[in-house]
Amino acid sequence: MATETQESVGVPNPASHETPPALLQFDPGIGIWTLVAFVLLLLLLKQFAWKPILDAVDERDRKIKDSLSAADRLSEDFQKQSEEQKRILAASHEQAAKIVGEARKSAEQLKDQIVESAEHEKTRILRTATDEINSLTLQAKGEIKDFSADLAIKMAEKIIHDQLDPVKAKKLTDTMIKDFKL
DSSP, rough: HHHHHHHTTOOTTTTOOOOOOOSSSSSSSHHHHHHHHHHHHHHIIIIIIIIIHHHHHHHHHHHHHHHHHHHHHHHHHHHHHHHHHHHHHHHHHHHHHHHHHHHHHHHHHHOOOOHHHHHHHHHHHHHHHHHHHHHHHHHHHHHHHHHHHHHHHHHHHHHHHHHHHHHHHHHHHHHHHHHHOO
């Protein structure tokens, strides 16, 4: 009964000596034709498929290598440009600091020149004003002397006319001149 169940599900009974199924049996005719068809298929594939497939794979491999080398070159170029930018930035900072230092130095020099020029101008103006004051003082003294002399002469005339005494007139004139001397 166990054999019937096994045979009904497709499991051969080891106790029975039946022949194996047709797929598991070797037939030399089919084997030779299968081998010939396989060899012909390999030859056709080699002639028409393998060469284009291998060429496509080689081309893809070459493109990948070219892309990798281009990426390496770009990376190196980027690194060089980055270093160049850093160098240029450092140089520009250095140059800017130098320009600022020179500008400060120039500003200090300009300030010193302006202060010196102002001092010279102040000295010149003071000297001119002093010279003018001295000139006006001398002129005023001269005018006062002239006025005093005219006044003395007029007074002398009046005294002479009024008193006709020459000694008294002379004495009065000398006193007046002494009083008006500067």
